[in-house]
Amino acid sequence: MTTPFAVRGDYIQLDQLLKAAGLVGSGGEAHAAVESGLVQVDGQPESRKRAKLRPGQRVDFQGETLVLVAEE
Template sequence: MAIVFAVRGDYIQLDQLLKACGLVMSGGEAHRVVEAGEVSVDGKRENRKRAKLRPGQRVRLADQEVKLVSDERGAD
C-alpha cells in the first residue's frame, strides 16, 4: 500500500520527501540512499538528491512507495 503525500506548492525536493515520509531519519541518509541508486521516481532510478517532484509522481525506496498528490488547501 502506497503512502500518500500531499505536496504543498508546486514541488518538493526528493531528499525532503524521503525525510517527511519517514523513509529515512536524516538528510545525510537521504543523500546516501539516492547516491546508492536505491530510489526510483516513476519507475526510473533517480540520482539527483534534490530532484523536484510534483503531484502525480511516484517514488519508491525498497518496498515502500510514495504517491504524490496536490495539497488543495494551498489554493485560496
C-alpha cells in the same frame, strides 16, 4: 504499500520528501540512499538528491511507494 503524500506548493525535493515521509532519519541518509541508486521516481532510478518532484509522480524506496498528490 502505496501511500499518498500531499505536496505543499509546486514541488518537493526528493531528499526532503524521503525525510518528511519518515523513510529515512536524516538528510544524510536520504542523500546516501539516492547516491546508492536505491530510490526510483516513476519507475526509473533517480540520482539527483534534490530532484523536484510534483503531484502525480511516484517514488519507490525500500518496498514503500509514495504517490504525490496536490495539497488541498
